[in-house]
Amino acid sequence: MRELTVKDIEAMEIGAGILGTGGGGNPYYGKLHALNEMRQGAKVRLISLDELDDDAVVISVGNIGAPAVSMEKICEGNEIVRAIRAIEENTGKKVDAIIPVEIGGANGLRPAAIAAITGLPMVDGDGMGRAFPEMQMTTFSIYGHCSMPAAMSDSHGNTVIFKDLIDEVWLERLARACVVQMGGGAGMVEAPMSGAYVKRYAVPGTVTQATNLGLAVMDANKQKLDPIEQICRQENGQVLFTGKITDLERKMAAGFTRGIASLEGFGDFAEQQGSVDIQNENLVFRIGEEVKCSVPDLIIILDVETGHAITTEVLRYGQKVAVLGIPCHPLLRSTRALEVVGPKAFGYPDIEYKPFEIY
Amino acid sequence: MRELTVKDIEAMEIGAGILGTGGGGNPYYGKLHALNEMRQGAKVRLISLDELDDDAVVISVGNIGAPAVSMEKICEGNEIVRAIRAIEENTGKKVDAIIPVEIGGANGLRPAAIAAITGLPMVDGDGMGRAFPEMQMTTFSIYGHCSMPAAMSDSHGNTVIFKDLIDEVWLERLARACVVQMGGGAGMVEAPMSGAYVKRYAVPGTVTQATNLGLAVMDANKQKLDPIEQICRQENGQVLFTGKITDLERKMAAGFTRGIASLEGFGDFAEQQGSVDIQNENLVFRIGEEVKCSVPDLIIILDVETGHAITTEVLRYGQKVAVLGIPCHPLLRSTRALEVVGPKAFGYPDIEYKPFEIY
Numbered sequence: 001m002r003e004l005t006v007k008d009i010e011a012m013e014i015g016a017g018i019l020g021t022g023g024g025g026n027p028y029y030g031k032l033h034a035l036n037e038m039r040q041g042a043k044v045r046l047i048s049l050d051e052l053d054d055d056a057v058v059i060s061v062g063n064i065g066a067p068a069v070s071m072e073k074i075c076e077g078n079e080i081v082r083a084i085r086a087i088e089e090n091t092g093k094k095v096d097a098i099i100p101v102e103i104g105g106a107n108g109l110r111p112a113a114i115a116a117i118t119g120l121p122m123v124d125g126d127g128m129g130r131a132f133p134e135m136q137m138t139t140f141s142i143y144g145h146c147s148m149p150a151a152m153s154d155s156h157g158n159t160v161i162f163k164d165l166i167d168e169v170w171l172e173r174l175a176r177a178c179v180v181q182m183g184g185g186a187g188m189v190e191a192p193m194s195g196a197y198v199k200r201y202a203v204p205g206t207v208t209q210a211t212n213l214g215l216a217v218m219d220a221n222k223q224k225l226d227p228i229e230q231i232c233r234q235e236n237g238q239v240l241f242t243g244k245i246t247d248l249e250r251k252m253a254a255g256f257t258r259g260i261a262s263l264e265g266f267g268d269f270a271e272q273q274g275s276v277d278i279q280n281e282n283l284v285f286r287i288g289e290e291v292k293c294s295v296p297d298l299i300i301i302l303d304v305e306t307g308h309a310i311t312t313e314v315l316r317y318g319q320k321v322a323v324l325g326i327p328c329h330p331l332l333r334s335t336r337a338l339e340v341v342g343p344k345a346f347g348y349p350d351i352e353y354k355p356f357e358i359y
Numbered sequence: 360m361r362e363l364t365v366k367d368i369e370a371m372e373i374g375a376g377i378l379g380t381g382g383g384g385n386p387y388y389g390k391l392h393a394l395n396e397m398r399q400g401a402k403v404r405l406i407s408l409d410e411l412d413d414d415a416v417v418i419s420v421g422n423i424g425a426p427a428v429s430m431e432k433i434c435e436g437n438e439i440v441r442a443i444r445a446i447e448e449n450t451g452k453k454v455d456a457i458i459p460v461e462i463g464g465a466n467g468l469r470p471a472a473i474a475a476i477t478g479l480p481m482v483d484g485d486g487m488g489r490a491f492p493e494m495q496m497t498t499f500s501i502y503g504h505c506s507m508p509a510a511m512s513d514s515h516g517n518t519v520i521f522k523d524l525i526d527e528v529w530l531e532r533l534a535r536a537c538v539v540q541m542g543g544g545a546g547m548v549e550a551p552m553s554g555a556y557v558k559r560y561a562v563p564g565t566v567t568q569a570t571n572l573g574l575a576v577m578d579a580n581k582q583k584l585d586p587i588e589q590i591c592r593q594e595n596g597q598v599l600f601t602g603k604i605t606d607l608e609r610k611m612a613a614g615f616t617r618g619i620a621s622l623e624g625f626g627d628f629a630e631q632q633g634s635v636d637i638q639n640e641n642l643v644f645r646i647g648e649e650v651k652c653s654v655p656d657l658i659i660i661l662d663v664e665t666g667h668a669i670t671t672e673v674l675r676y677g678q679k680v681a682v683l684g685i686p687c688h689p690l691l692r693s694t695r696a697l698e699v700v701g702p703k704a705f706g707y708p709d710i711e712y713k714p715f716e717i718y
Binding site for chain 1: 441445449510515516517518519520521522523524525529532533536537539540541
């Protein structure tokens with residue numbers, strides 16, 4: 001168990017942004033929330049999977065809603081806390097620790113604030129190892145944990161419990177319908193898991209991973225090194241493309257940001273055409289017609305100068321970017337996982353997933 | 360406490376149809392459901408408000424959804440039972456009796472089936488004394504009972520608990536969003552009430568009222584009497600118009616049936632033009648431009664031959680109908696009630712409610 005510092009939280013913002021693979025919302029507000037709690041004396045304690053008791057009651061936490069909304073509609077702050085209390089009351093179990101549902105984007109940082117408010121330790125891991133748009137796309141759910149009863153609470157104080165649902169797809173459907181009514185954002189927690197289950201199926205160490213990623217970028221910027229090179233070294237990543245955004249189709253549909261970004265190469269990729277398909281997150285990267293990387297591997301668009309991630313909402317014509325590929329965790333590469341988070345699950349029947357190192 | 364007979368249930372179908380004031384869905388399926396349970400030996404016990412214990416735990420039950428959907432998507436049968444169990448578990452209270460949330464339409468009959476399945480007595484009363492389209496429009500809610508925690512369950516077995524919500528309008532909003540996802544229909548129950556509260560604020564005796572209305576119509580048809588006259592006598596009603604439907608605008612919007620039926624008078628109303636504004640239920644009746652009756656008073660369109668109610672979904676060009684006005688219960692005429700169920704609440708800022716007897 002260790003206590004996160006202000007510098008850790010600041011680094012996590014950068015790291016969670018990178019691991020968000022374009023989506024997951026902006027971690028900036030979660031950072032402010034956590035830092036504000038820390039300034040008032042609260043502590044953010046991080047517990048490793050090893051230290052976690054097998055019998056511990058662990059609950060995964062995050063916000064649900066459209067990333068674009070979360071940039072204008074700020075959280076009230078206790079949404080997730082209310083949802084945790086509702087589940088404690090409903091199940092009669094007292095929660096021992098929280099774990100981020102996804103490390104990428106806004107949900108990577110928000111749990112730090114919740115750890116500070118509740119005093120509960122935050123587990124060093126998460127359910128995605130990146131960001132994904134839907135709730136059934138967690139390793140917790142993929143490997144058999146039933147998310148129900150789940151609870152959501154909004155900024156007004158409305159709390160809904162999803163008690164018995166057929167499956168996680170129904171949870172996604174009903175919670176999504178409610179969050180639209182709630183103004184586009186709400187806190188969400190799923191049924192408690194045992195420490196033993198979390199140790200086995202959480203993507204491990206991702207809070208530390210996000211922190212280290214951020215520290216590497218901060219360090220590189222300070223030392224005038226190439227931050228992108230540092231990221232690649234640390235994550236076994238690879239620069240898939242460098243280019244300028246020449247065209248951008250983007251629309252909001254059914255609560256999701258969808259679109260395609262076209263790139264004209266420079267540097268090593270001069271005269272080549274790249275493209276990134278977007279559905280909240282970056283889903284598929286192509287050079288010409290050829291797929292070079294796809295979900296669940298991480299496709300990250302970075303500002304070529306600063307090494308900071310550019311989320312899908314703030315992509316703009318003319319930006320000079322590097323497209324990075326980072327291998328996802330093996331827990332996301334199993335046949336079972338690919339049914340839920342592989343290209344086919346995102347509406348690409350013709351793309352057979354290959355680990356991007358193979359392309 | 361008395362046991363309802365097959366004839367009572369059959370009469371209730373007609374009576375609930377009339378009290379549905381055009382909406383509330385078709386009571387036919389609820390009748391079949393109740394009769395089927397009775398054929399298998401189950402009993403439907405009716406308990407009067409007087410007999411109800413002050414400390415009894417009473418829960419209001421019904422279905423939520425678009426009436427048009429309920430005619431094609433038949434209930435699985437245990438939706439409401441699952442919702443009752445979810446509330447019992449959540450509150451730790453055992454339910455002693457159920458009460459129909461609304462006596463008009465489908466929700467007038469369905470509780471009889473639920474009484475049969477669960478063995479719980481059904482209270483002789485309801486929360487509307489007619490049908491209304493939204494959940495905050497009950498006397499229970501109008502006079503201060505908090506509906507939360509409420510629960511809904513669908514035919515698949517999905518159960519959602521609305522635990523803490525700001526108010527009944529939020530319940531309406533979130534439950535409506537969920538029911539759309541659930542396929543347009545679900546069972547719904549609200550937080551338990553004390554027997555003492557129900558005795559004071561339920562619209563009293565409406566199960567018996569529906570039964571007696573149906574028996575009067577059945578009797579009149581058998582004896583070749585005018586059923587409409589019988590209904591008026593029994594309910595202090597008045598024939599507001601007799602005419603032929605000459606024009607019908609009707610559309611589905613935001614889950615509701617909205618429209619207007621135009622009538623050309625015959626008999627005592629020859630050469631006059633009538634019209635009925637519809638929003639699931641019949642809301643406003645006019646002769647020419649002049650309002651003759653409005654919500655919350657009951658405006659009922661009856662087949663002029665049989666005295667059976669014609670719901671808004673089955674209104675057709677050319678039907679010969681009588682338009683009846685029946686005074687609503689005084690509980691719906693208070694200033695407090697009219698804010699929720701008066702013409703203004705339905706989007707008629709210019710119509711000042713007057714008891715229709717005064718027009």
